[in-house]
Amino acid sequence: MSAGRADLSSEEWVRLEVHLPKNVGRGGRWANHRRVVNGILFRLRTGIPWRDLPGRFGKWKTVHDRHRRWSTDGTWDRILRAVQADADTEGRVDWSMVSVDSTVCRARQHAAGARKQPARQADRRSRAAQHRADEALGRSRGGLSTKIHLAGEGGLRPLALLLTPGQWGDAPQMIPVLDRIRVPRPAGGHPRTRPDHLSGDKAYNSRRKPRYLRRRQIKHTIPEPENQRADRRRRGSEGGRPTGFDKSVCKRRNEVERLIIKLKTNRAVATRFDKRAYVFPSTVTVASLRLWLRQ
Template identity: 50%
Template sequence: MKRRHELSDVEWEFVRPLLPASLRGRKRLDDRTVLNGIVWKFRTGVGWRDVPERYGPWGTLHTRFRRWALDGTFDRMLRAAQAKADAAGGVDWLVSVDSTAVRAHQHAAGARKGGSPALGRSRGRLTSKIHLACDALGRPLAFTVTGGNTNDCTQFTAVMDAIRVPRLGPGRPRNRPDHVLGDKGYSSKAIRVWLRQRGVGHTIPERADQIRNRLRRGCRGGRPPTFDKQLYKQRNVVERCFNRLKQWCGIATRYDKTAESYQAAVALASLLMWARR
């Protein structure tokens, strides 16, 4: 019987071929049970020790999650899911980009020296920020995690470079959207030039100060960038994508000390968003 927050049979059949095969000879806890426990932990936001015993020892769940997080298993699974959808023509390459701030719990602080916490102070509290690009159906294509005090525009190229959807057959991964939608936080000359050099169309509104400076300079200010108001209305899909991600309590509030664990949780939630479509 499927319990709340567990994988359905359809989701499990989607995910099962993407999991790494065990090379160890001894018997271990079933992958579906472990993955259900990991999903339950991040959907509810509880501590590892509070995960119900029906999913096995909490230490086993945490160990396997950390192993999969550090060896890139969740990222590879997400790439494979995207490749499967793209091969079937199910990816709409009208890409929207944005970021969302995530409050960090006090348990997220105190990582060992030399770690990568990706935490920043924002309005007196520790926060992280997810910078994300999604397709026109609101499914994550790529994301980065930084401190909450990181400006959106500084992560634009990093997010765009992280879009790499593999081909099921021969050929290089696809990494170029048809068009990019972004809000005023991405209105900069450097970003527009970067997109233009790669032949990617974009719809990004100008900030009020940029409009004033351009008008003040007269003919030397140049022409305003093209802006399609109707097309820009479709940018709300990235907001809906964040809303779906933040239904996971362990993502809406960050409890993980390391950036690798938090990124793995976001990758797992993103993977299931592709599975459910």
């Protein structure tokens, strides 16, 4: 079978294979891991319905069910953290600058209308199936949408992801996104959670954020909005000092914007086709994982 354009290379497969699950519960073994993962990546890149997967990936339902199972039990998240840990051990994570930003993904009509599972039934199936009551869908003038908030390192790869309804603001999500940065250290010790420097646009500037960043000893470069600058000047000495701002450092904020472009080259990320709020984040996680495997 010839390799497709989106298939894993031999080097990427070597980095990924050691972190994949080895069995499926009571007896039995997972089969055709590489073929199934390539099928998931093909659907990620093209955005086609699962039923339309080419036959070279095997049964479409096997590919779909494995992606859904690994989304439900957190397998994709664990694999991403493990690959990030490998990269950090090899010195391939650029902690010198981490940037935060967000992007809106339009949701197809098929992504709406998920049934709300009764509490007892959801408990039997999975805790992950009930972690979002609103399914991370928002309605605005443009229709249904989901917003991806992320923190990206200098090598154009995501360190943390968070999904909200599309109409939610950026500033309230900065702290939750930063709190999700946890890169394990295989040699021992606490996971690394603190970047050396943080960058963001004006939407992330508020009085609460600098206090949080100072408490965590994170240097930051975030432009001050005009209304905050005018208010500070109006209050005189009570308004405090102006925030430190370095234009040369701020220029690196384009890194997170380029990262978003890379993620949204995958049609299943640029447009949300997944109905459940615990499946679509894993779709974005798989796109992030591919970036970590490639570099």
